[in-house]
Amino acid sequence: MQKTAGAARRLIATLRLRALGALGAGVLAANSPVHAQATPAAPPSFPDAAATDPITLGWMQGFPPPADKQIGFNIASSRFPRQRWSFSHMRELVPTAAVWHGRTGASALPRAERDISAVPFTDADGRRRMFSDMLALTYTDGILVMHKGKVVYERYFGALDDHTPHLAMSVTKSFVGTLAAVLAADGKLDPAAPVTRYVPELAGTAYGDATVRQVMDMTVGVKYSENYADPKAEVFDYARAGGMLPRDAAYTGPQNFYDFLKTLQKEGEHDQAFAYKTVNAEVLAWIVKRASGQSLATLLSDRVWQKMGAESDAYFTVDGIGTESGGGGLNTTLRDLARFGETMRNQGRFNGQQVIPASVVKEISGGGDRAKFAKAGYATLPGWSYRDMWWVSHDDHGVYEARGIHGQRIYIDPKAQMTIVRYASHPIAANAANDPVTHRAYRALAMELMKQ
Amino acid sequence: MQKTAGAARRLIATLRLRALGALGAGVLAANSPVHAQATPAAPPSFPDAAATDPITLGWMQGFPPPADKQIGFNIASSRFPRQRWSFSHMRELVPTAAVWHGRTGASALPRAERDISAVPFTDADGRRRMFSDMLALTYTDGILVMHKGKVVYERYFGALDDHTPHLAMSVTKSFVGTLAAVLAADGKLDPAAPVTRYVPELAGTAYGDATVRQVMDMTVGVKYSENYADPKAEVFDYARAGGMLPRDAAYTGPQNFYDFLKTLQKEGEHDQAFAYKTVNAEVLAWIVKRASGQSLATLLSDRVWQKMGAESDAYFTVDGIGTESGGGGLNTTLRDLARFGETMRNQGRFNGQQVIPASVVKEISGGGDRAKFAKAGYATLPGWSYRDMWWVSHDDHGVYEARGIHGQRIYIDPKAQMTIVRYASHPIAANAANDPVTHRAYRALAMELMKQ
Numbered sequence: 001m002q003k004t005a006g007a008a009r010r011l012i013a014t015l016r017l018r019a020l021g022a023l024g025a026g027v028l029a030a031n032s033p034v035h036a037q038a039t040p041a042a043p044p045s046f047p048d049a050a051a052t053d054p055i056t057l058g059w060m061q062g063f064p065p066p067a068d069k070q071i072g073f074n075i076a077s078s079r080f081p082r083q084r085w086s087f088s089h090m091r092e093l094v095p096t097a098a099v100w101h102g103r104t105g106a107s108a109l110p111r112a113e114r115d116i117s118a119v120p121f122t123d124a125d126g127r128r129r130m131f132s133d134m135l136a137l138t139y140t141d142g143i144l145v146m147h148k149g150k151v152v153y154e155r156y157f158g159a160l161d162d163h164t165p166h167l168a169m170s171v172t173k174s175f176v177g178t179l180a181a182v183l184a185a186d187g188k189l190d191p192a193a194p195v196t197r198y199v200p201e202l203a204g205t206a207y208g209d210a211t212v213r214q215v216m217d218m219t220v221g222v223k224y225s226e227n228y229a230d231p232k233a234e235v236f237d238y239a240r241a242g243g244m245l246p247r248d249a250a251y252t253g254p255q256n257f258y259d260f261l262k263t264l265q266k267e268g269e270h271d272q273a274f275a276y277k278t279v280n281a282e283v284l285a286w287i288v289k290r291a292s293g294q295s296l297a298t299l300l301s302d303r304v305w306q307k308m309g310a311e312s313d314a315y316f317t318v319d320g321i322g323t324e325s326g327g328g329g330l331n332t333t334l335r336d337l338a339r340f341g342e343t344m345r346n347q348g349r350f351n352g353q354q355v356i357p358a359s360v361v362k363e364i365s366g367g368g369d370r371a372k373f374a375k376a377g378y379a380t381l382p383g384w385s386y387r388d389m390w391w392v393s394h395d396d397h398g399v400y401e402a403r404g405i406h407g408q409r410i411y412i413d414p415k416a417q418m419t420i421v422r423y424a425s426h427p428i429a430a431n432a433a434n435d436p437v438t439h440r441a442y443r444a445l446a447m448e449l450m451k452q
Numbered sequence: 453m454q455k456t457a458g459a460a461r462r463l464i465a466t467l468r469l470r471a472l473g474a475l476g477a478g479v480l481a482a483n484s485p486v487h488a489q490a491t492p493a494a495p496p497s498f499p500d501a502a503a504t505d506p507i508t509l510g511w512m513q514g515f516p517p518p519a520d521k522q523i524g525f526n527i528a529s530s531r532f533p534r535q536r537w538s539f540s541h542m543r544e545l546v547p548t549a550a551v552w553h554g555r556t557g558a559s560a561l562p563r564a565e566r567d568i569s570a571v572p573f574t575d576a577d578g579r580r581r582m583f584s585d586m587l588a589l590t591y592t593d594g595i596l597v598m599h600k601g602k603v604v605y606e607r608y609f610g611a612l613d614d615h616t617p618h619l620a621m622s623v624t625k626s627f628v629g630t631l632a633a634v635l636a637a638d639g640k641l642d643p644a645a646p647v648t649r650y651v652p653e654l655a656g657t658a659y660g661d662a663t664v665r666q667v668m669d670m671t672v673g674v675k676y677s678e679n680y681a682d683p684k685a686e687v688f689d690y691a692r693a694g695g696m697l698p699r700d701a702a703y704t705g706p707q708n709f710y711d712f713l714k715t716l717q718k719e720g721e722h723d724q725a726f727a728y729k730t731v732n733a734e735v736l737a738w739i740v741k742r743a744s745g746q747s748l749a750t751l752l753s754d755r756v757w758q759k760m761g762a763e764s765d766a767y768f769t770v771d772g773i774g775t776e777s778g779g780g781g782l783n784t785t786l787r788d789l790a791r792f793g794e795t796m797r798n799q800g801r802f803n804g805q806q807v808i809p810a811s812v813v814k815e816i817s818g819g820g821d822r823a824k825f826a827k828a829g830y831a832t833l834p835g836w837s838y839r840d841m842w843w844v845s846h847d848d849h850g851v852y853e854a855r856g857i858h859g860q861r862i863y864i865d866p867k868a869q870m871t872i873v874r875y876a877s878h879p880i881a882a883n884a885a886n887d888p889v890t891h892r893a894y895r896a897l898a899m900e901l902m903k904q
Contacts, residue, residue: 063710073772091548092547094547095543096544097543097544290515295515313764320524321512321516321524322522
């Protein structure tokens, strides 16, 4: 335990250093692997959740807000703690496309509430904590726990409430991966086909000799770095091209996602190892649009949002020509995220119908290649795998997750019949910063609920 | 009749010349007065509604759309006929703030449909037309006719459908004026008070010695031109400040609505004449926010959208610090616009409750000062007046309207128990270009429906 705790501390120190270069509201979407190369430098400390509450801090209050309390679409505005406001207000900062919730009305979310705040767990340092400690420690904006199909716990903090969409970050990718799997189940998309069958424009790029399956499982050899600490990392070029980060006047790079994706070159070989790169999700989004003939927003509305009886429109942030970001641009209410999580937990059934084919859920929850995943070195995810853009634990509960930086999460525990959805605005992008607390709290909660 | 027809032709010629300089998708929001100074130059002709159908033209179709079919936030994209697409897709171009529709579900819109397409009327040139001719002649994107509380006719064209919000342009102003009147009825806003009681920052501007009432009725003496044909007109400075028009790299002007409003200087005297200037609506929006302590989006949601049982979220376009445009930035579905029109027609009652105080509806429908209005020289609106940012006909049916450029309209005919809401993308901004057809068609329809 001591060894683990020490590793966790070093890991968090590293992540904190990385966070200094992170651009919170920049919609960056990653789950950085963390190796054991942590330096012994003291981690910078961040003010805690209470001290960075966006309402207390007065962000964007008043007409106009005071100059030092304004948040706009610029680099200064995107840094912590301003992201604690902006993750719940993305549409006020950038253009967006609606995911229509349809006209049938919201599906029921029956309630059986109980106060689980005091459910205890032991953190990575061996300290006793309560479930509510985890919420504050990980800068939670909202959490909703479903057990046996009922809402047992729902709390909002800061700038979020029960009807405002929050940025899902890379949880977006799991939606795109699911849609791809749905199209495959429909016979509209062949995972074994070359990417170029759907997107001939990618011939001559890293994707020129890759298959759709390699993209879905992120085993593509592509030169693209998601290291926030490196200002030259391609993740920033990606974000600027897609309108997620402000550009300076001298900007002459790609004007949209498509043009950026066409610049990507091969590095290494395909199919050797899992390598988490957001551009794979954007490429998959492109494939999915070509295979379905629909925009991502329309496809998600038709296949999921309307069928599951979403309560609110969701939305995607879009680039300068209206392209939804499939890598990290989805924004949903927490309740609709819970409906989707429950749809998955229930083998694709929700709202009285088969929303997602059961075969798709089986494929996803069954996971991917653990050996290829291990090569990526995720210290907080030992023994996991990645399939159709979902993260699969292979633990004794069959837990699998959709994960977005800064703490966005769908956590599905089939054995405990529990789904947890959470939006957050953690100062550190990489989820390895909150996994050591959240995973333990979720597991402890599952064990508690299973006593019912 | 011949004289009137000749005047109408000259008027339309003038408007077409103006339209050449107009920036359609720029969210410009005006109802230009038209005097009799038309030059005899031949009007440029615009391709008709069928030839400019945005689906037929292929705007924004494909992944990516072909380069010459892309519409973004830039000057080239904002010109006719591209606006036929963009007026129904504003949120994909600029940041926006949601007007939440609440959780009670959509209120009923009972239907008693009949095909009124062939209802005849005589246009300003003495030609016999049908109601459906009017729709095409005025580039209608959608129209919904309510009679005795039921939907008798609902049609969509081009890029609009029954659940997508369309830019309401200056119809926005009537919402802001109504909200101001509601706050006055609540005792939260005093129309007789100086503007500076609510917005002290406007001391030293044109509004420094104006009253709230003068702003509500647009009788403020302020140097501000809304003449689209003049590239130096302040309307363009306004639009750039508010993020409605792209800025070039050298732009150093005001960064938001508030800062622009603080630059406005007095010209002439207050309270002498009606002078339609969008900045009055922005000032009123500022006053309303200060008086209520709520953003425009929240106030509209609380006071109207939730109470009347809106079917969809509406939204406002916002400037770089999240300020909703009260001058022309509201986007709604046509159905929710119909609900609001019916609320007004029913003395403020809708969805089983008093949404707007009856006294407010009485004040608005009673109209303003006709003598002051006459001084503004609106050729197509003889005998009309302006009250609380609504246009009042004083005709024998008691017709009053909310009006936005390019053909946006709420037309309320109390005597005929008829409400018409219409969204359009007419190539000419000023409504004087469509009034000679639309007003006659609406009146003819009212007479027909009154036979029931």
